[in-house]
Amino acid sequence: MSQSFDPFRGSVAWIADSGLFIACGRQQNNKYAALERFAAQNDLTFVIPQRVYDELGGAPDRSTPGQTPINSAIDAEWVRIADEPDYTKGTVSRVMDDVRTFIARSSNRTEDQIEKADTALAAVAVQLLEKSASHVCLVTTDVDAGEGVVAALAANGLENRVQFRNGFELIDEIT
Numbered sequence: 001m002s003q004s005f006d007p008f009r010g011s012v013a014w015i016a017d018s019g020l021f022i023a024c025g026r027q028q029n030n031k032y033a034a035l036e037r038f039a040a041q042n043d044l045t046f047v048i049p050q051r052v053y054d055e056l057g058g059a060p061d062r063s064t065p066g067q068t069p070i071n072s073a074i075d076a077e078w079v080r081i082a083d084e085p086d087y088t089k090g091t092v093s094r095v096m097d098d099v100r101t102f103i104a105r106s107s108n109r110t111e112d113q114i115e116k117a118d119t120a121l122a123a124v125a126v127q128l129l130e131k132s133a134s135h136v137c138l139v140t141t142d143v144d145a146g147e148g149v150v151a152a153l154a155a156n157g158l159e160n161r162v163q164f165r166n167g168f169e170l171i172d173e174i175t
Helices: 018-024 030-041 050-057 069-075 090-107 116-131 143-155 167-174
Strands: 012-016 046-048 079-081 135-140 162-166
Touching: 012 116, 018 030, 018 050, 018 069, 018 135, 018 167, 030 167, 046 050, 050 069, 050 116, 069 079, 090 116, 090 143, 116 135, 116 143, 135 143, 135 167, 143 162, 162 167
Parallel strands: 012 046, 012 135, 046 079, 135 162
Antiparallel strands: none
């Protein structure tokens, strides 16, 4: 985990991956409630890429009838879906490519096996850093993706502006 800034001060955007929400489980689960409480107590909104939302939108039928956990979180305004990044921007496409390469090397997979949601995390980070946030705190349960986003942003002139938090560790801290 990188420690270059306080994620609770200033204009820090919190970006979350699907693994965080999957690890929390259903709305009735104490981990889900703890994550919602954490967001409220720290006055933060988790931003998720559209691809992450798509991954979470097909929640199991065990969820609250008619409402997936992610939609409940969006309705309660502690999660929001990021605007679609401008993939034609050079920094966005370079960072996405760098993340894909980093994950492939770290996990011994080919680049075409890397989930598009992982690279979308980096695209959203660039978008938020260019538009509204001074820093980004990325929460994911995928260590390769988290480290890849930090490395890719640093390689593209955005060093010391992103912090990776392991989603499993965050859940343990708040429950």
